[in-house]
Amino acid sequence: MRFKATILTALSLAMGLAVSGAYAQEPLKVCAAEDEMPYSNKKGEGFENKLAQLVGEELGRKVEYVTWTDPRFYLRDYLDKGLCDVSIGMDTGDTRVLTTRPYYRSGYVFITRQNDNLDLQNWDSEVLRKAERIAYVPGSPAEVMMRAIGRYNDMFNYEQELVGYKSRRNQYVKYDNAKLVSEVAAGRAEVAVLWGPASARYVKESAAPLKVTVIPDNNARADGEKVGFHYSTSMGVRKGDEALLAQLNQVIEKRQQDIRQILEAEGIPLLPEPEPALAMKKQD
Structure with a gap:
């Protein structure tokens, strides 16, 4: 019985690793503006493009952009419908999505x-x-x-x-x-x-x-x-995708210094995060 249990455990572990590996090979589909600089564009010149590449690198997933032109509808028409997986720049606490821990405040x-x-x-x-x-x-x-x-x-x-x-x-x-x-x-x-x-x-x-x-x-x-004039920014995933949310939180924690370098290189004024983080929505 012990031998059989050991075999089953090994098989389960192998299957789990296989599923995890397959998931890692899937592209990370990022909702991105077609022409909304300095955030992102089709050429990948925005600072959110750089952040997306950092996330993809850490997760071991190739980044694919799903671009939108109208900011009013991209969550409904792209993220909610599963056409893309993550939005790199979301107001912390935006109730339309699940948001990660803040990765910067400005x-x-x-x-x-x-x-x-x-x-x-x-x-x-x-x-x-x-x-x-x-x-x-x-x-x-x-x-x-x-x-x-x-x-x-x-x-x-x-x-x-x-x-x-x-x-x-x-x-x-x-x-x-x-x-x-x-x-x-x-x-x-x-x-x-x-x-x-x-x-x-x-x-x-x-x-x-x-x-x-x-x-x-x-x-x-x-x-x-x-x-309000100060706001925190997070990454957002569609509701129900807690697995990807947890992965993104790990990336933010692990690569915080690299994220900060990208933001500082952009010249963005960075402010200390209050405790607890404010969940206010910025008006654009």
């Missing part, structure tokens, strides 16, 4: 020209009340605060000029982060208010030296309700 920033020497620390700064042009993305926390300080209406026409793309279907509007940074670099705007990770690459590439100031996370609307 914030929205003020971008100005270094030579202007503007005293701009927060939304109470006099600079924001006197600036002729402030570039920002509608629908973001920046818009909420522009309303709170009474600058939304007089910036409306300028904000419309910044639209970089409008789809023929459903009127999806897109703002180009590089364009908004260039508005400040070229002197067409005094200030830009952008999500740090979305703007860092273009700040680094700017011929005109730019200054980045992380906006404090203590802002409130006119009615006193808090407006």
Whole structure:
């Protein structure tokens, strides 16, 4: 009986290893934007492309990108339907998916020209009340605060000029982060208010030296309700895929230094993770 049990145990172990090996050979299908820089594009030039390659390397799985063009529907049309396995950049705690532990935290920033020497620390700064042009993305926390300080209406026409793309279907509007940074670099705007990770690459590439100031996370609307400006980012998998979620958490823990190097090379302002991690959703 002991001999038979030993044989069965060995067979079970062998079968388990075979299944594990087969799974490792399957490609890791990553949901990625076709053209949403600096996150990702078809050429693999985004920082999330680099993070995806790191994950695939650690899991021993070849990365295959399943690209999307409209951010509003890719979870429903791709991830939920099993066409892809993981989204590299998700807000921690996004209820539409299962999210990993955060792998970085960042914030929205003020971008100005270094030579202007503007005293701009927060939304109470006099600079924001006197600036002729402030570039920002509608629908973001920046818009909420522009309303709170009474600058939304007089910036409306300028904000419309910044639209970089409008789809023929459903009127999806897109703002180009590089364009908004260039508005400040070229002197067409005094200030830009952008999500740090979305703007860092273009700040680094700017011929005109730019200054980045992380906006404090203590802002409130006119009615006193808090407006978040710091957020944590995780990787997301579809609900029910706890196995892949656990693997991704192991990768994040094991390769945290390598992940940080990629983010620092991008120039992303990194903030300490609060305890416990905030599960707030960032508005884009």
